[in-house]
Structures are given as structure tokens and as C-alpha cells.
Amino acid sequence: MKDKKIVWPFLLGLTGFLLTMISVVALAEIPDAFHHVLRFGPLLILLSVVALIGVLVRLIRWLNQQNQRLIQLIGWFVVLISIGVQLFLAFRIIGDNIYDGMDIRFQAVNLLNGSRHWIPYFHELAQNNVPITMVEHGLLAVFKVLHINGWLGLNLVMFAWIDLTIGLLWSWVSHRWGQTYALILLVLAAMYFPFYGYALFFYTDGVALLFPVLTLWLLERYFKADKRGWILLIILGIELWLGFWLKGNNGVLLIATLLVLLGDHYRQGWRKTFAAIALLLVLFGVGVVATPHLEASVGYEQPQSKKMPLLTWTMMGLNYGTQGSSSHADTGMIQKQSTYAKKQTLAVTTIKARVRSKGVAGLAGHLLNKLNLMWSDGNLDATETINQAHSYSKLFQYLYGSNKLLISSLNQVIYVAILGLSVIAVIGFSVLPKQLDLEMKFIILTILGVFSFHLLFWEAEARYVLLVFPLLLVLATFGLKQLAALSFEDLVGPKLIRQKRLFKTGLSLLLVAVAAIGMLSARRFVEAPVTQSEPVVQQTKDYGNYVLKPGHQVTQRIWLSKAANAISIQNPRKNGTKNISAHVARGTTSWRLKAKATSWSSQHKFKAGTYKLTLYNRSHKTIKLAILDSRSYNAVPAAKPLNQNKWHHQYLLFKAENKWQQPLFSAKKLALLIILITLVDVSFIWLPKSNRKKD
Numbered sequence: 001m002k003d004k005k006i007v008w009p010f011l012l013g014l015t016g017f018l019l020t021m022i023s024v025v026a027l028a029e030i031p032d033a034f035h036h037v038l039r040f041g042p043l044l045i046l047l048s049v050v051a052l053i054g055v056l057v058r059l060i061r062w063l064n065q066q067n068q069r070l071i072q073l074i075g076w077f078v079v080l081i082s083i084g085v086q087l088f089l090a091f092r093i094i095g096d097n098i099y100d101g102m103d104i105r106f107q108a109v110n111l112l113n114g115s116r117h118w119i120p121y122f123h124e125l126a127q128n129n130v131p132i133t134m135v136e137h138g139l140l141a142v143f144k145v146l147h148i149n150g151w152l153g154l155n156l157v158m159f160a161w162i163d164l165t166i167g168l169l170w171s172w173v174s175h176r177w178g179q180t181y182a183l184i185l186l187v188l189a190a191m192y193f194p195f196y197g198y199a200l201f202f203y204t205d206g207v208a209l210l211f212p213v214l215t216l217w218l219l220e221r222y223f224k225a226d227k228r229g230w231i232l233l234i235i236l237g238i239e240l241w242l243g244f245w246l247k248g249n250n251g252v253l254l255i256a257t258l259l260v261l262l263g264d265h266y267r268q269g270w271r272k273t274f275a276a277i278a279l280l281l282v283l284f285g286v287g288v289v290a291t292p293h294l295e296a297s298v299g300y301e302q303p304q305s306k307k308m309p310l311l312t313w314t315m316m317g318l319n320y321g322t323q324g325s326s327s328h329a330d331t332g333m334i335q336k337q338s339t340y341a342k343k344q345t346l347a348v349t350t351i352k353a354r355v356r357s358k359g360v361a362g363l364a365g366h367l368l369n370k371l372n373l374m375w376s377d378g379n380l381d382a383t384e385t386i387n388q389a390h391s392y393s394k395l396f397q398y399l400y401g402s403n404k405l406l407i408s409s410l411n412q413v414i415y416v417a418i419l420g421l422s423v424i425a426v427i428g429f430s431v432l433p434k435q436l437d438l439e440m441k442f443i444i445l446t447i448l449g450v451f452s453f454h455l456l457f458w459e460a461e462a463r464y465v466l467l468v469f470p471l472l473l474v475l476a477t478f479g480l481k482q483l484a485a486l487s488f489e490d491l492v493g494p495k496l497i498r499q500k501r502l503f504k505t506g507l508s509l510l511l512v513a514v515a516a517i518g519m520l521s522a523r524r525f526v527e528a529p530v531t532q533s534e535p536v537v538q539q540t541k542d543y544g545n546y547v548l549k550p551g552h553q554v555t556q557r558i559w560l561s562k563a564a565n566a567i568s569i570q571n572p573r574k575n576g577t578k579n580i581s582a583h584v585a586r587g588t589t590s591w592r593l594k595a596k597a598t599s600w601s602s603q604h605k606f607k608a609g610t611y612k613l614t615l616y617n618r619s620h621k622t623i624k625l626a627i628l629d630s631r632s633y634n635a636v637p638a639a640k641p642l643n644q645n646k647w648h649h650q651y652l653l654f655k656a657e658n659k660w661q662q663p664l665f666s667a668k669k670l671a672l673l674i675i676l677i678t679l680v681d682v683s684f685i686w687l688p689k690s691n692r693k694k695d
Contacts, residue, residue: 008436015444016426018451022375023419026412030372039378039409040525043518044674047511048413049420051677053483054684056184060484063180071179075186082190083163086199090155093200100129101203102541106630108136112144115647116299119629121543123306124335130295131246132204137298158199158206165210166195168217169470172439173477175220181477188473192414193407194466197382204247205463211243212446213470215253220439223264233276237283244284245291249458249467252449254284259445260438304340311347316459317370318354324370324460367455374460378415379408381463405525405665418472421479428482435478443471508682515678525665532662536564537638538655544629545573546642546650548580553616554625556652557640560608563658568601569593569613570653573626579619585612606656613654626653 027042027049039045063071103121110117111133122130136154143153166189174182189195198206218239222232240257243250258277265273295301312334317324330350337343358366383404426444429436436444450468454460537558548554556569567584571577574597582593582600586609593600593613600615617623627642628635630649641649 008441009430011444011448012426012429012436015448016423018448019419019423019426022371023416023423025372025376026378026416026419028376030376038405039412040405041518041521043514043521044677045409045412045416047514047518047674047681048409048677049417050511051680052413052417053421053480054681056187056480057484058684058687059187060180060184060480063183064484068179071183075179075183078183078186078190082186086159086163086196089196089200090152090159094149094151094155100126101201102635103543104129104133104136104203106635107133108140111137111298112140117647118300119543120306122300123302125308125331127302127307128248129204130300132202132207134295134298135207135246136202154202155200158202159196162195162199162206162209165213165470168210168213169473172213172217172220173474177477177481181481184480185473185477188414188418188476189470191410193411194380194382194469198380198463198466201382205466208243208247208250208467209470211239211246211250212253212467214239215243215257216439216442216471216474219257219260219442223438229276230279233279234283237280238287240280241284241287245287247467249450249453249464252446252453254280256442256445256449260442263438263441305338306335307340307343308334309340309344309347311344311351313458315347315350315354317454317457318351318366320354320358320366323373324366325373326459326461370460371455374454374462375465377462378412379462380411380415380466380469381461382411382466383408418469418476421476421483422472424479424482425475428478431482440478443474447471447475504685507685511678511681511685515674519671519674522665522670525663526667526670527663529661530664532660534658536560536562536656536658537636538657539628539636539639539651540570540653540655541628541635544627544650546625546627546652548615548617548623548625550617550620550622553614554642554652555615556613556642556654557610558613558636558654558656559610559638560606560656561638562608564606564656566601566603566659567593567606567611567613567656568599568654569615570599570655571626572598572653573624574598576617576619576621576623579617579621579623581616581618583614583616585614586610603659613652615652627651628653 027045029039029042029045040048063074103119103126107119107122110119122133139154139157140150143150146153166186169189170182170186173185198209215236218232218236222229222236225232236257240250240254243253257280261273261276261280268276292301308331312331315334316322316327316330319325319327319330321327333350334343334346337346355363429440447468450464454464537560546554569582577598577600578595580595580600582595584591584593584602584606586606591602591604593602615625628651630641630651634641634649636651639651639654641651643650
């Protein structure tokens with residue numbers, strides 16, 4: 001009884017408060033140090049959110065009046081359209097991911113070629129990426145046998161994996177609330193670009209997406225099962241370990257699962273409950289113990305001296321300069337220590353110093369900044385994950401270039417709408433406590449767990465929200481269910497309804513005023529000359545050094561498939577840049593590259609063809625250049641490696657791109673968009689409302 005009267009009302013209140021706070025920061029467009037906000041302002045986002053929710057509510061009421069066959073046909077139509085888009089993207093955007101994804105590809109190909117040599121990156125910074133590397137290696141081996149392009153195969157597998165996640169979610173919602181609400185969930189998922197973007201980026205974020213949903217799906221069947229319960233528990237225990245092995249923050253799922261199993265003791269009894277919990281813990285523990293042996297089977301064994309303490313991530317989460325995001329300075333500082341004990345001591349000392357330096361008020365402010373960094377961006381970093389591909393088509397430019405504004409704005413509208421509807425869902429649980437069963441409690445606990453884990457104990461990145469986004473979709477669906485059951489009279493109250501025409505007129509004028517102010521606030525998007533950039537070929541991943549001796553030079557050959565007007569060579573080492581002369585040449589024509597702090601660049605019209613990038617050390621000292629060492633993987637098909645060693649394909653860090661200036665958004669297009677959204681909003685005020693649906 002105490003659980004019902006105290007614990008869950010408190011947890012629901014906390015969840016509602018946190019979701020409300022997240023909704024505010026997602027709407028408010030608070031700047032941070034890492035996300036360049038490229039979307040419409042708060043007023044236009046809010047107007048669009050109202051329109052989207054209004055359309056969804058109207059659609060639900062219409063679907064509730066249709067037969068199940070029609071709903072199924074619409075569902076299949078949405079699925080086929082989504083799969084068509086997926087196949088189009090999978091075949092058109094094939095390339096090399098940035099950041100950790102590229103290192104994983106290097107290592108996977110290394111394993112595929114029979115070498116068990118692991119690049120230092122995995123020992124020093126990313127032991128957590130060993131599992132995903134093993135998975136990618138296994139998939140590439142299968143594709144090789146089937147004679148399938150490996151990178152295309154990874155795209156297709158990731159789309160299928162994310163489709164499986166959405167399919168399980170659809171199945172769960174369909175069983176619980178019916179096909180109407182399952183269809184609404186499909187529509188929202190099909191509209192949300194991060195589901196597509198992360199399928200094109202084979203990394204832990206997309207792979208981990210399945211496990212919260214699969215855990216929910218298995219729990220539902222376990223709570224309903226009789227004789228098959230132990231089999232489901234065994235599958236659940238293995239799945240929980242596998243999710244944790246692939247991505248550490250999935251450990252929250254184990255805690256949430258154990259808590260809801262404890263909550264089920266009223267039905268199963270304490271003996272069966274403790275037996276179930278013990279079984280899950282044993283299976284999970286066996287998996288954790290077996291992990292080093294599993295990784296050793298592919299040659300990975302991490303020296304203790306290279307290991308980075310887990311507290312390093314807590315330390316990064318308290319880095320005020322990065323707002324709690326990943327910090328190369330922090331990891332570098334830790335890894336410079338000679339022993340693991342010294343690393344651990346330094347991490348603890350730094351954490352204490354950072355907490356003391358800010359005090360309670362300063363620490364609270366930092367946590368708010370960290371919350372904003374992780375939860376305010378509806379793109380979830382999906383529009384930043386791919387900037388290296390084998391070719392850069394108009395599609396790439398549409399998704400990541402001049403039309404990024406529209407995609408980012410749509411992502412933000414869907415994201416804010418789902419957060420707002422989740423708040424309504426949490427309120428609904430207070431009104432309809434029977435809806436808050438063990439499965440919904442698992443969802444609440446998982447969202448709270450991921451929120452708390454990254455806010456208090458780990459670093460913050462927008463992409464980490466992807467893990468719980470499907471669960472937020474479930475809450476949003478329940479919130480829509482509550483809204484669809486309300487009439488206009490329920491929303492405005494009996495006093496205002498007596499002045500219905502006057503109230504509707506005033507509300508319509510308010511929406512028009514919001515649209516007008518939003519249009520004025522969006523003037524920065526209209527006709528302002530903004531530099532656009534479309535990559536032609538590029539390699540910017542920093543891994544390794546090339547020692548350039550005095551009087552020596554290094555030449556990188558690249559091939560441009562289409563014209564470019566800017567070429568640059570990057571050198572993040574910040575070492576001797578001005579002591580090196582840089583040139584780009586084609587035939588007998590040569591252009592000098594201007595030296596900057598960390599790069600050399602030149603802006604001319606470069607026609608399609610083969611070019612040589614040359615760096616000459618004119619000083620009297622040895623200079624280290626940052627390079628990419630791809631370890632047997634032809635990382636840049638449009639460039640010839642600096643050396644011929646088959647195990648070490650080296651490249652300079654360079655970019656060739658087309659740059660031009662154009663308005664980010666036309667005034668006519670913006671006006672038409674705002675007028676359309678405003679008309680949709682106003683129409684829902686004046687159109688007759690459907691009769692109320694009882695829960």
C-alpha cells in the first residue's frame with residue numbers, strides 16, 4: 001500500500017517535472033557550446049507542435065470511426081513508404097562514418113583480413129567499443145561470403161534492426177490500446193529523421209535502440225505467462241547482459257527490471273519473485289564474467305596500464321568548459337598517468353576539485369547546462385553523424401546541407417510534441433491509476449534511470465536520448481489517447497464555453513499573432529547570405545602521426561569526381577604549421593595553400609580530375625603531421641595512400657568542397673509554411689468536434 005500511496009505518486013511527480021523541464025529547454029532554443037541551432041525559433045516550433053498534435057488528435061478520432069481493415073491498409077501504406085525511403089537512403093549514402101564509427105570500421109576490416117592486432121585507440125580510450133567492433137566484423141564476414149558490399153550491408157542491417165525495434169513497439173501498443181494507436185506510433189516513427197540517420201551510422205546508439213523495447217516486450221509476455229515464465233526469464237537475462245555489453249547505459253534496464261519484478265511480488269509471492277531476480281542476476285553475472293574471454297577470442301586483451309577508469313566519464317561530466325560533454329583534454333590527462341592506480345587517484349582528485357570549485361549553486365547551474373546539452377536537440381545529433389561518404393550526391397546535400405533547416409525544424413517539432421504529450425501521459429496516470437501497471441512502471445523507471453545516469457554520473461551527448469526515445473513514443477501515444485478522449489468543453493471549461501464564439505475568435509487571433517511574431521523572429525533565416533558547403537571528398541579523422549624531416553616533403557594524391565572551389569589540409573597537432581609550405585597541383589598548374597593555425601587552405605576553381613597535395617618542411621626541425629592510419633582499410637577511395645604498406649594505409653587530413661553563398665530560407669517559402677501551419681491550428685478551433693470517447 002505504501003508503494004501506491006507514496007513511492008509512485010512521488011516518482012510520477014518527479015517524472016512529470018523533469019519532462020516539463022526538458023520540454024521547456026527543447027522549446028526555448030537555449031544556446032550551448034556544441035550544437036549550432038539551425039531550426040525555426042520557439043514560437044514557430046510551438047505553433048507547429050500545436051498543429052501536429054491537433055492533426056494527430058483529429059486523425060485518431062477519424063480512425064476510431066473506421067473498420068480495422070482500413071486501419072491495417074493505412075498502416076501497411078506507412079510501412080511501405082518508410083521502407084522505400086530506407087532502401088533509397090541505404091543505396092545512396094554509403095561511406096565512412098566519423099568519430100568512433102570510423103575507428104571501428106578500421107579495426108573490423110583488420111580482423112577480417114586475419115590480423116589480431118588492435119589499434120591503440122581501443123586500449124586507451126574505447127574498450128567499450130570492442131563489442132560493436134566484433135559485431136561489425138562478424139557481419140562483414142557474412143557479407144564477404146555472400147558477395148555483398150559490406151557498407152551497403154551494414155546500412156541494410158541497421159535499417160532492419162531499427163524496423164524490428166519499431167515493430168516490437170507497434171506490437172506492444174497494438175495489444176494494449178488497439179491498432180489505431182499503434183498506427184499513430186508508426187506515423188510518428190516514420191516521420192522522425194534520427195531513426196533513418198542512425199541506420200546510416202553503424203554504431204552503438206542504433207544497435208542499442210532495440211534493447212529497452214525488447215525488454216518491455218519480454219516483460220509483457222512474462223507477466224502474462226504461466227508455464228513459459230522461466231524460459232522467458234532466461235531469454236530476458238541473456239538479453240539484458242547483451243544490451244549492457246554493447247552499450248553500458250543499458251545497465252539501467254537491469255535495475256528497472258528488478259524493481260518491477262519486486263513490484264510483482266503481490267501476484268507471484270516472495271519466493272517466486274526472489275527466484276526470478278536471482279536467475280536474472282546469475283545470467284547477467286555469468287555474461288559479465290565471460291566478456292573478457294569472449295573478447296580475447298578475437299585477440300583483444302587490454303593491459304591494465306592502458307585501462308581508463310570509469311570515473312573518467314564522471315569527471316568529464318563535471319567538466320564546466322565542455323558543459324559535461326566528451327573531453328579529449330580530460331581523457332588525455334588521465335591516460336598520461338603511468339599506472340591505473342594513478343589514473344584512478346587523479347580522476348577522484350579532479351572530481352572533488354571540480355565539485356568544490358563551483359559550490360552548490362554553481363554545480364546546479366552546470367547540471368542545468370548539461371541537461372540542456374543532452375535533451376534540447378530534437379535532432380539527437382543524427383544530422384551530424386555522417387560527413388564522410390564514398391560520394392556526395394544531391395541527396396546528401398539535401399539532408400545535411402542547405403535544406404538541413406527544414407529537417408532540423410521538423411525533428412524539433414516532433415521531439416517537443418512527444419515530450420509535451422509524455423507530460424500529459426504522466427498526468428493521465430494520476431487520473432487513471434489502473435493504466436500504471438508494471439510495464440508502464442518499467443518505462444517510467446527506465447526514463448528516470450537514463451536521465452539520472454547521464455546527468456549525475458556520466459558525460460552528456462544528445463545522441464544518448466535515442467536510447468529512451470521509443471519509450472517516450474509510448475508515453476506520447478498514451479498522452480494522445482487522453483487528449484482524444486476530451487471534448488472542447490473539457491479543455492476550456494463551462495464558463496468559457498458559454499461564450500464559445502467570442503472565445504474561439506480570441507484564440508484564433510492569438511494564434512495569428514503568435515504566427516506573425518514568429519515570422520518576424522525568423523527574419524534571420526530570410527535572404528541573409530549564408531555560406532553553404534557541399535563536400536566533394538574529405539578525410540578529417542585524426543589518428544596517427546607522420547614525421548616530416550627538415551628538407552623533406554610528403555605528397556597526397558586525390559581524385560575529384562566533380563568540381564570544387566576550396567581545398568584544405570588539416571593539422572590539429574598545432575605544430576610547425578607556418579614552417580611548412582603547402583601546394584596543390586594539377587599537371588603543370590600549382591596553387592599555394594595559405595597557412596593558418598591548424599590548416600592550409602586555398603580557394604580556386606578546381607575542375608574534376610587528379611590533384612597532388614604537397615607539404616614541404618622548409619624549417620630546420622622535425623615536424624609531426626596529423627594523419628589517418630587506416631590499418632588495411634582503404635578509408636578514402638578518392639585518395640591514394642601516402643605509403644604502400646598494406647597494413648598501414650596513411651592519408652593526410654584534407655577536405656575538398658564546393659562553397660557558395662545563398663539565403664538559408666526564402667521569405668516566400670517561410671510565409672507559405674507559416675500560413676499553412678496557422679490555418680491548420682485555427683481549423684481545429686472552428687471545426688465541429690467529434691463526440692467524446694470513453695476510456
